[in-house]
Amino acid sequence: MKNTHVxxxxxxxxxxxxxxxxxxxxxxxxxDICQEILESGLKGRxxxxxxxxLKWRFTALEESDxxxxxxxxxxxxxxxxxxRQILDEVPEKVFCGMAIAxxxxxxxTGIVYLxxxxxxxxxxxxxxxxxxxxxxKEFKHDFEVRIRLGSGAYICGEESALFESIEGKRGEPRNKxxxxxxxxxxxxxxxxxxxxxxxxxxxxxxxGAQHFQELxxxxxxxxxxxxxxxxxxxxxxxELELGMTVAQFVAEFGDGDTKAVQVGxxxxxxxxxxxxxxxxxxxxxxxxxxxxxxxxxxxSMYNVLHNYLEFFxxxxxxxxxxxxxxxxxxxxxxxAVKKGEKTSKYLDELLKLSRTxxxxxxxxxxxxxxxxxxxxxxxxxxxxxx
Amino acid sequence: METVQDLVHVLADKHGRTRESLLPILQxxxxxxxxxxxxxxxxxxxxxxxxxxxVFGVATFYTFLDTVERGKxxxxxxxxxxxxxxxxxxxxxxxxEMLKIKPGETTPDKKFSLxxxxxxxxxxxxxxxxxxxxxxxxxxxxxxxxxxxEYIKK
Ligand SMILES: Cc1cc2nc3c(=O)[nH]c(=O)nc-3n(C[C@H](O)[C@H](O)[C@H](O)COP(=O)(O)O)c2cc1C
Ligand code: SF4
Ligand code: FES
Numbered sequence: 001m002k003n004t005h006v007x008x009x010x011x012x013x014x015x016x017x018x019x020x021x022x023x024x025x026x027x028x029x030x031x032d033i034c035q036e037i038l039e040s041g042l043k044g045r046x047x048x049x050x051x052x053x054l055k056w057r058f059t060a061l062e063e064s065d066x067x068x069x070x071x072x073x074x075x076x077x078x079x080x081x082x083x084r085q086i087l088d089e090v091p092e093k094v095f096c097g098m099a100i101a102x103x104x105x106x107x108x109t110g111i112v113y114l115x116x117x118x119x120x121x122x123x124x125x126x127x128x129x130x131x132x133x134x135x136x137k138e139f140k141h142d143f144e145v146r147i148r149l150g151s152g153a154y155i156c157g158e159e160s161a162l163f164e165s166i167e168g169k170r171g172e173p174r175n176k177x178x179x180x181x182x183x184x185x186x187x188x189x190x191x192x193x194x195x196x197x198x199x200x201x202x203x204x205x206x207x208g209a210q211h212f213q214e215l216x217x218x219x220x221x222x223x224x225x226x227x228x229x230x231x232x233x234x235x236x237x238x239e240l241e242l243g244m245t246v247a248q249f250v251a252e253f254g255d256g257d258t259k260a261v262q263v264g265x266x267x268x269x270x271x272x273x274x275x276x277x278x279x280x281x282x283x284x285x286x287x288x289x290x291x292x293x294x295x296x297x298x299x300s301m302y303n304v305l306h307n308y309l310e311f312f313x314x315x316x317x318x319x320x321x322x323x324x325x326x327x328x329x330x331x332x333x334x335x336a337v338k339k340g341e342k343t344s345k346y347l348d349e350l351l352k353l354s355r356t357x358x359x360x361x362x363x364x365x366x367x368x369x370x371x372x373x374x375x376x377x378x379x380x381x382x383x384x385x386x
Numbered sequence: 387m388e389t390v391q392d393l394v395h396v397l398a399d400k401h402g403r404t405r406e407s408l409l410p411i412l413q414x415x416x417x418x419x420x421x422x423x424x425x426x427x428x429x430x431x432x433x434x435x436x437x438x439x440x441v442f443g444v445a446t447f448y449t450f451l452d453t454v455e456r457g458k459x460x461x462x463x464x465x466x467x468x469x470x471x472x473x474x475x476x477x478x479x480x481x482x483e484m485l486k487i488k489p490g491e492t493t494p495d496k497k498f499s500l501x502x503x504x505x506x507x508x509x510x511x512x513x514x515x516x517x518x519x520x521x522x523x524x525x526x527x528x529x530x531x532x533x534x535x536e537y538i539k540k
Contacts, residue, residue: 076504118507168404168405230467236510311466
């Protein structure tokens with residue numbers, strides 16, 4: 001019998017005495033903090049999956065009069081809503097994670113970039129922030145956090161667009177390199193981490209790297225918070241050990257008729273039923289910022305793809321041609337095929353275009369449109385055409 | 387009533403006059419006045435000593451920084467996939483019917499504007515909408531009717 005068991009974990013929402021954790025951290029050498037995070041194997045939970053400890057160490061090594069710690073709370077990927085829940089339930093842990101980072105890299109200023117859609121959280125966050133600043137005073141740790149609001153632009157979750165936005169500009173991504181660790185906000189070394197990543201850093205400092213490392217797989221250590229939605233009787237937020245297959249996930253969350261799972265939101269991959277068994281959810285298989293959408297056989301995958309393409313067409317910042325024009329052409333293209341104005345062969349042209357976008361686009365938005373596009377078109381060709 | 391210039395001045399005092407303050411100032415104006423008029427954008431440019439084109443450029447980039455007049459209550463209906471699978475169409479139709487406006491429009495009394503928006507982070511409780519900053523989730527035509535009735539009374 002196949003093992004369908006998916007292990008629940010309770011770290012992210014676990015009530016934690018931040019004061020105790022920080023008391024321990026403040027006695028440690030900054031590089032030992034980076035080392036502890038590095039040994040845990042934690043990779044960024046915002047989607048890109050860069051090893052967090054390395055990022056911290058790179059930023060720590062930079063010489064600068066000013067450095068920043070930024071918490072990315074822009075959470076705009078369709079199908080993710082876990083950062084909202086984390087900020088709602090345990091904001092003190094997110095701030096504490098930023099404080100630990102500030103100690104590790106030597107920063108005095110922290111900024112939370114909160115999406116405008118979550119503005120209703122502000123009163124609660126400001127209250128938690130007051131407590132947090134009192135705590136910092138107690139420890140005589142010179143670190144202040146402020147909150148900046150977004151204004152309804154998905155692209156501002158991309159780190160360099162986020163910096164531009166804080167600087168008071170249009171949220172247009174920058175060229176890379178230089179990377180944020182050397183030149184980020186106001187061209188200063190900047191550490192930017194996702195809400196969930198920062199929370200995990202607190203738990204790693206609390207329980208030790210070993211505790212986290214024992215969970216998950218070689219490439220995907222630890223656990224992760226999943227946002228589950230779509231055709232499921234159990235929509236919601238779940239913290240699960242990494243390393244499960246899509247089949248195991250579907251056994252737990254499906255409605256008995258799941259035909260596809262979109263892993264990682266609009267910029268992620270569509271996994272069809274025939275691949276459930278072999279596909280691992282994690283960095284060795286399909287990576288995800290946590291968005292898991294289930295579709296049952298009543299759904300038209302054409303509608304799903306169309307919805308995603310509309311999303312990208314609207315949210316592309318328009319700065320570079322492959323993405324701006326590419327998104328529009330993919331959208332128009334599938335509409336034309338559906339209407340019979342173009343033959344099914346035209347889909348091959350569109351697939352080529354999506355591959356070009358992956359190579360030629362300036363930032364992760366344009367580069368990942370092809371993920372959903374190719375995985376849906378290749379696996380559900382009939383639904384796109386007829 | 388305070389003039390536009392007064393408001394801009396007060397907000398610049400509050401947030402500062404560096405480029406970094408531009409977004410918070412524009413966000414607060416939208417909160418107060420529900421949109422950014424040409425006039426107010428020119429004032430902000432003068433107050434921060436930057437070009438008006440820069441202010442227009444930023445204002446038009448961000449979806450929530452409306453540059454056309456909006457009502458007192460801006461309703462944003464999520465149209466992304468989870469909501470659209472779970473009955474967003476019926477919810478939108480109910481709102482259209484009640485307020486007699488289509489997406490992009492504002493009621494003649496300037497009380498309500500209706501807009502569609504991308505995922506607002508409540509997919510597990512779809513369909514969801516925002517009215518100004520407040521999210522409403524797991525909506526049905528009945529539920530949204532009740533909510534709107536409350537707003538109409540306000
Ligand atoms: C289009 C786009 C949108 C993104 N949106 C988010 C977001 O909303 N939240 C987030 O944490 N990371 C987002 N990212 C990833 C960030 O650029 C960055 O990698 C991340 O914040 C780093 O934090 P982590 O290492 O803790 O994951 C986005 C990337 C792209 C290309
Ligand atoms: S890839 Fe798209 S979102 Fe990114 S910079 Fe180019 S146009 Fe803007
Ligand atoms: S799809 Fe509507 S809230 Fe996410």
